[in-house]
Amino acid sequence: MRALMLSAVTYLADPADPDAIDRLADTLSVLVSGVAGGLVGDAVIVAGRDSEAVAAVAEATGATLVLHRDGNPYAAGAAAARRDWILCLEAGDVPAEGWIRTLDRFVGTARPETALGRLHRPAGSWLGRLVRRVETVAGARQARAGDVVRREALRAEGAFAGRLKVRPLIARIERA
Template sequence: MLTVLLECRDNEQELAHTLAVLVAGAVDGLVSDVIVLDHGSQDASAAVADAAGCRFLTQWSLEETLLSARGDWVMLLEAGARPQSGWIEEVSEYAAIAGMPARFSPSRRFRRPFFKRLMARTGALENGYLISKRQAAALARPGMDLDALAKSASCRKLRSELIPAWVIREGR
């Protein structure tokens, strides 16, 4: 089983897009819970999370959040990111046999223009991050956010693709 962690701040629309994709994982029994870690949202992000059955935490520490996660594996995503078809089967299989963290492959359909790819730094969560709960708890430090956790260990690449969150923010 898998726990999905998302951080947000005024990401109502992006959060709705991500949660809509995760429903299929919940129906198939892969996603056991989704926890949204809020950074002071003033929009309806809390209502979107509540409607989807997520835990919405306004005060949190990463260590405590990981301890409360129901899944044995944790998937870190940016609000707006959307795993593409085949992700459920691949993540299920990977979690059953692998021991090290992984990221999704970047979407071939949604790529930044060439010069933006050259000049822009890729965020640690742009392609998601899958890690065992045990490993995540061992790496978590006081004050750490999801981005820092995703930078803390090397990982493999999954075949499944992920449409990154910036696609929604840029209106593509």
């Protein structure tokens, strides 16, 4: 396994939600195994608004905290990330067993033109499922939760310069 290959960027839209800190803690606790496995090198928390509780979690875990209101939160997190690859997560996302090996293999073997891998997420709204299927065929214009994307592919506004081919990955994300 290669050492410290990606940054985990976790988006928390509404820190005022009563369950938000618990969902954030669930996601960050799973990332510890990625750190121990040499895959995750740093963590960034992107919050939709200022929160003392989120700041305390970021300080306790050593994560970088970024406040972001407009555009794609993963682009804002990528600006603060230190690794070449970004794992995009939402607070409450819990990568299932086998995610470390899957992401290690993807990051280690991805060709330069392959800039986006997508973990399987549980079914959401019909529109969300449709968008993901269309993007698998036509390519993605922006990073979404569950994506592993090269940092350089993210521009300041969060949209890709062109459509990126999506490579579906076998690992799953569960929701806490």
